Amino acid sequence: MVPVCIQFCEDALSPVEVRSVVQSLDEDRVQLVSLRGCRVSDQDFERICESVGRSRSLLQLHLSLGLVSGPDRTRDLARALLRNRICLCLSLHGNALAAPDALVRSLALHPALLSLDLGDCSLSDQTLEQVCGLLPPDGARPGLKELTLSSNPAVSARGWTRLCVAVAHSSQLRVLRLDYNALGDRVAEMLAVAVASSRTLETLDLEGTGLTNTSAQNRISPEIQTEIQDLLSETDDEPIRERRRQQPPVQRREAGSAVRPLSGNRTDPHTVLLTSGLGDSLLDETQM
Structure with missing residues (x-):
């Protein structure tokens, strides 16, 4: 049977449409559910989440633009993701997440999630630090391959520094989107x-x-290197610290050389495609 793709955009879902979404999930006939800016009652949202938790076919879930409103809906989604074991991609772009702690904890326990979009979700430093747990150190366990954190202005330089440390030691991350955040040099x-x-x-x-x-001309200042080393030293993982001590120190590089275009034959682990657009998506690899 050809997998079903369900998409609604800026609609008030009728009881019939909600029933169709729930039934398709319960019958494992749908691989993608996308509800962008839709108006759904709290009861119907809870029903959809319960079916998401039971689904054995859902690979991509998009609940964007205000659909996850309020702490109750956030907790409904968190419970669903604790039960769901197959979803590869979750997009919550444009939701001012309330009570996000339970949601991030459920994501940390998800065995399959590869792509997460938390753009424009009003993240705080505390929540971002929890999100860093989805980028486990090299060799620890599987983690995200694609992470979108666009337009989260409440995150401070301290929060972004924590993310940088997690990225440096992530075992899988391939795509990171930080556009429209006031990062600075x-x-x-x-x-x-x-x-x-x-x-x-x-x-x-x-x-x-x-x-x-x-950013492209100056060398990394000694103060920045010291700050990052201080953060690295705070890890509680003794084996990771030991491996880090055994590795040769990274030579000081110009910032511009750390983000030069990706080469065709990627033998240099430091080559990265610096983009001002969305770039290629991991979702392109998902066969529908």
């Missing part, structure tokens, strides 16, 4: 170190992040 220096350390990152989206020519 200081965070760019930290990103340069993260990019130089990562062995998997291929695409980094920095459109509208306030970077200047300084």
Whole structure:
């Protein structure tokens, strides 16, 4: 049977339409459900989430533009993702997430999730630090391959620094989108170190992040290197610290050289495609 793709955009879902979504999920006939800016009652949203939890066919779930409104809906989704074991891609773009802690904890326990979009979700430093747990250190366990954090202005430089440390030691991350965040040159220096350390990152989206020519011309300052080393030393994982001590130190690089275009034969682990657009998506690899 050909998999079903269900998509609604800016509609008020009728009881018949909600029943169709629920039935398709319960019968394992749908691989993609996309509800963008839709109006759904709390009861119907809970029903959809319950079916998401039971589904054994759903690969992509898009609940964008205000659909996950309020702590109750966030918890409904968190419970669904604790039961779901197959979804590869989750997009929550454009939801001002309330009570996000339970949601991030459920995502950390999900065995299959590869792509996560938390763009424009009003993330805080605390929530971003929890999201960093979805980028486990090299060799620890599988983690995200694609992460979108566009337009989260409440995150401070400290929060972005934590992310840089996680990216540097992530075992799988290939695509990172940070567009439309006020990063500035200081965070760019930290990103340069993260990019130089990562062995998997291929695409980094920095459109509208306030970077200047300084980011591409200056060497990484000793102060930034010390700050990152201090954060690295806070890890509780002794084997990871031991492996890090045994590795040769990364030579100081110009920030611009850490984000040069991706080559055709990717033998250099530090080559990264710096893009101002969305770039290629991991979702293109998902066979529908």
